[in-house]
Amino acid sequence: MLPVLLILAILMTAISSLVISESNRDIDGHLTREALELRLLAETAVDPETGLEIVDPKTLLELYIARTIPDPNETMFVMVNGVPFARTTDTPPVRLDRNVDFLNLVDSLSEAEFGNWPTEAGNARYLIVPVQDESSRGALVTIIFSDLESAPIQDLLLRFVLIAVASLLGMTAVSFLAAGRLFRPIGELTKLVAEIEEGKLETRIPITRVKNEVDQLATEFNQMLDRLQESFDTQQRFIDVAGHELRTPLTIIRGHLDLMKLKPSESESSMAIVDDELQRMSRLVLDLQTLTKVSQPEFIRVEEVELELFCAEIQRKIEAISERAVSVTTNGGKAKFDKDRMAQAVLQLVENALKYTNPKDSIKVSILNLDKSLEFCVEDSGEGIDPGLELTVFNPFVRGSKTQNIQGAGIGLSVVSSIAKAQGGNILVSQSDLGGAKFLIRLPK
Secondary structure, three states: OHHHHHHHHHHHHHHHHHHHHHHHHHHHHHHHHHHHHHHHHHHHOEOOOOOOEOOOHHHHHHHHHHHOOOOOOEEEEEEEOOEEEEEOOOOOOOOHHHOHHHHHHHHHOOOOEEEEEEEOOEEEEEEEEEEEOOOOEEEEEEEEOHHHHHHHHHHHHHHHHHHHHHHHHHHHHHHHHHHHHHHHHHHHHHHHHHHHHOOOOOOOOOOOOOOOHHHHHHHHHHHHHHHHHHHHHHHHHHHHHHHHHHHHHHHHHHHHHHHHHHOHHHHHHHHHHHHHHHHHHHHHHHHHHHHHHOOOHHHOOOEEEEHHHHHHHHHHHHHHHOOOOOEEEEOOOEEEEOHHHHHHHHHHHHHHHHHHOOOOOOEEEEEEEOOOEEEEEEEEOOOOOOOOOOOOOOOOOOOOHHHOOOOOOOOHHHHHHHHHHHOOOEEEEEEOOOOOEEEEEEEEO
């Protein structure tokens, strides 16, 4: 603010100087016109009594002073032989016709002269015009009190300065308040970042009603924290459940290893259980690896696939993992997608259907090549999923109430969903016309 005030002071000083200078030029121009009018009168005036030309200084000056009406802040008087004898009818703030020093100055001049004289009313700008003949000498003295003349302008400038300073102070106060309100969210943001470093993800930045760019930034930051909190919570649950799922087979393996030490005769049966648990751990680790690789660029490798051949490959792999009859159909054609990842997803859905249905239930796989999308559908005639799980069943480690006695970690559907999303698609679950669950993966073309 100080630099602005300094600039304002310099500017006002310069303006005041220009105004005073212009006022002085106007005053000098007015005084000059008075002198010219006196000269004109001297050239043309005649005595009203005799009709003769006036040549007497006293008569000329007396006639001029009688005809002149001074302007505001102006006064005139005339001198003859060093003595004032007539003046205009105004009432000046200072009577210089009574000032001995000024009168001596007037009496001493033989040529016209401009000058300034200090008075109690400020500066007095004067013009002295001597008039003389062979027998007498006189002078016309015109005085304008220049400080009084420029006082209105000076007062206007002063008011302008006061208004400008008051406005500046007001704007500074408003700016300070506005800046405080504007940057308060940034301060909250800084404080919040420090708290986040301490692990406090639940804190949020208060949003004002102004709805400016800073509020928008705070809103975006809060939304980022929401996503971060959700990701952190999911990760924590992921770690907890993964630890539990891995700890269970490890406990079983350790128990059977101890049993084999105590009873070597039980080694064959124990080794079969250990091998089964190791395979379960291997599948769990592979699924976890799949979930962690989803965001990597090389996770998806798109290629053109012949759907008839793809279905034949799916059929062979299903026959390798189960003796149950599974229908695999397609309307044919070619499409571009990641063949290996989609085979993994379809087989995962088929494995789930095999685990959660009875041997007599039907399982159907269909791949439809549509105009704008590609649909991979796996449905069965089993009991379906629990009501209310349609939106959460694809989250990691989510399992229904009907799966408690069935081996699994609840990661398979999450892997399938990740494979679909990685290719720009999605997966939906609904009631199948066969009576059980229907899982539909839809990929855009």
